[in-house]
Amino acid sequence: MNAPIGVIDSGVGGLTVVKEMLHYLPNEEIYYIGDTARCPYGPRTPQEVVKFTWQMADKLVEMGIKMLVIACNTATCVALESLQKHSKIPVIGVINAGAQAAIKATETHDIAVIATAGTVKSAAYENAIASLYSSSNITSLACPPLVPLVESGEYMGDFAFDLVKTSLQPLKKARFDTLILGCTHYPIIKDLIQKAVGEQVHIVSSATETAKQTLEILKFQGIERTAKESPHHKFFATGSLPIFKEIATNWLPLEQVDAARVTLK
Ligand code: I24
Ligand code: DGL
DSSP states (O other): OOOOEEEEESSSTTHHHHHHHHHHOTTOOEEEEEOTTTOOOTTSOHHHHHHHHHHHHHHHHHTTOSEEEEOOHHHHHHHHHHHHHHOSSOEEEHHHHHHHHHHHHOSSSEEEEEEOHHHHHHTHHHHHHHHHOTTOEEEEEEOTTHHHHHHTTOOSSHHHHHHHHHHHGGGGGSOOSEEEEESTTGGGGHHHHHHHHOTTSEEEEHHHHHHHHHHHHHHHHTOOOOOSSOOOOEEEESSOHHHHHHHHHHHSOOSOOOEEEOOOO
C-alpha cells in the first residue's frame, strides 16, 4: 500500500523518530507535522495537548495516511488511547515501544525514565512498564532544562555536561540498570547522558524502538509500500519554515526537505 505514514510532534524533536524511520523503513513515504508554533508541549495542560494532537492527526488523515505515529512522548501520554479508539488506521506512540525495549534490556527489573514534566506527571511509562512486568521497580524524573539545552544548540561543551549531570543528580539515589530516554530530544545528548549515569547502564531510545515497531505493524497488516520510485517525504510546520527547514536539512540524511506551512484548527 503506497499511502504515506503520518508522523506528528510538538515541533522538531520528532525528527529523531523520522531519522530512525528513514533507516528502518527506507521505502516508506513520510508526512510529518511539527507544531512548532505551540511547542513545547511538556509544560502544557493535558487538555491542550489532546486538542493539538487531534488537530495534527486530523490534518494527516485528510491527506490520506495509512498509519499514524505519535513521535512526541508528551502527546502520546495523553492522546494515544483516544486516537486509537477513534481511528480507522493503526496508531502508535513512542511510549509502548520504549517500555517494551526496556523490559527486554533490563536484567534487574530496575528501570529509570527521564522525560518532560507532562510525561512524568501522566505516569504513562510506569503504566506501560507495569502492564508488561508488574514487579518492575521504576524511577521517573522530569528534566525540564534538557529540551532548552538541545534547542540552544549548545549541547557539546562542558556547560552542557554539567547541566546534564545536575539534572540527573536525583537519579543518584535510585537503583536502575536501564534508562529510557522518554523525550524526543534526548537521543541527541545520549552520549552526555551515558557519561553521566555510567557506561554500565543500558540506554533505551524510544525513537529507535518506535521505528522498529512501525515496521512490524506494516508487515503484520500487509500494508508496506511496494512502489519502486523513491518516496517523496513531506514536512509541515505551524511556525517558521526557514528555521524548521534548516534543522530538518541539518539532521536528516535527505538531499531536499520539502516543507510547507500548515494551520491547524
Ligand atoms: N534542536 C531542536 N530545536 C531547535 C535545535 C534547535 N535549534 C538548534 N538545534 N529549535 O530540537 C527549536 C525552535 N523552534 C522554533 C520554531 O521553529 C522550529 C524550531 C532538537 C532537534 C531534533 C532533530 C540544534 C540541532 C539542530 C539540528 C539537529 C539537531 C539539533 F539545529 F540538536
Ligand atoms: N516532543 C516532546 C516530547 O517528546 C518534547 C518537546 C516538548 O515539550 O514539546 O515529550
